[in-house]
Amino acid sequence: MSEPVSRRVAVGCLLLFVVPAGAPIPESPGLPADVRGLLGDGQVVVRGRNSVVVGRRRGSLDDLARRADLAGRRVAAVFGGPVRAVVVVPASAEEAAGLARVGRVDGLAAVADGGRVIVVPEYFGRLSSVGKDVVLAHELTHVVAGTERLPVWLYEGVADYVGYRESGLPVKVAAAELAAEVRGGRLPRELPGPAAFAADGRDPVRLARAYQEAWMACRFLAHRFGEGTLVRLYRDARAVGVDQALAALGLSVATLTARWRDYVREQLG
Ligand SMILES: [Zn+2]
Structure with a gap:
């Protein structure tokens, strides 16, 4: 399969109600304040079981709500839930760039911004169905787990860990792409x-x-130490820094790097 699962794109659907174009969005019951009127006149809102999707055209929004619910379940399976998307x-x-x-x-197929996932329609639309679900779970992981004070390999790797899981x-x-490098005798150094x-x-x-290298680092940690330990490491790293969080597992960045390369x-050789 050569379609671009990489960055990146993502949703399932129990519609509770749909606000037709031009309806008075601010009065819609329970609509999160930060999406009221977000896209101006003609905004359409579709609700999934545990998700809200805001767009301009009804078109693919039902599908996106189904996928958002699925992504929420996938994130909750690792980080706890329920997750609302x-x-x-x-x-x-x-x-999309303006909103973010x-x-x-x-x-980019989608980006996480604050408490929401913003889909980039031109790129998201090119993804396969599997790719869309991977990308939505990836971005929703950023929303739920946060990225502050973490090395990029850890937050991107964990997001892909949830996305591909x-x-x-x-x-x-x-x-x-990384497998091709490994088969060519080139292993990443850092x-x-x-x-x-x-x-x-x-x-x-x-x-x-870069995403695949980060993913493999988190996949290694989950396989070697357990998924619960990966989540604990992630939370500890946000609180006390990654060096100290790794030390609790008997690792340093250097020893983790050596074991990640192996x-x-x-896995890919
Ligand atoms: Zn990401």
Whole structure:
């Protein structure tokens, strides 16, 4: 499968009600304050069992609400729940960037912003069904678990750990770009840092590998120490820093790196 599961895109549906275009959104019962009138006139709101999806056109919003509910269950299975998802579907990448208050979102299928997931329609729409679910669970993990004070490999790796955990994708498929490097005799030397994730549209293969390297680090931790320990490490790292959190497992960044490299070779070689 060569479709771009990597960054990135994502939802299931019990519609409780739909606000038709032009309806007085602010009066809608129970609508989160931060999405009232978010997209202006013509905003459409679809509710899933445990999700709210806000867009402009009804079109794919029902499907997105189903997927948002699924993503919420996947995040809750790792981090505890219930998880309530708010997904915003603007009309374009440009509008998505404006909502997220960033310069651009080129190449991203979705972004986490505050308490919500913003879908980038041009890119999200290109993903396979599996890819959409992976991306939504990934971004919702950021919303639920937070990213502050953490190294990028840990928060991106955990988000992909949740994203791929029930995806059914074989590891060599989901990490195809990294697997190709390993088969070529090239192992990553260091856990991926901010520079590796800054490639955005200029080097999509390097960017894909950065996510895969981070994912493999968290996958290693879950497989070796247990999923509960991975979650505890994540929370401890936010509280006391990653060095101290790793030390509680008898690891340093250096020893984790060495064992991660062995794991990458073993899983992808
Ligand atoms: Zn992410």
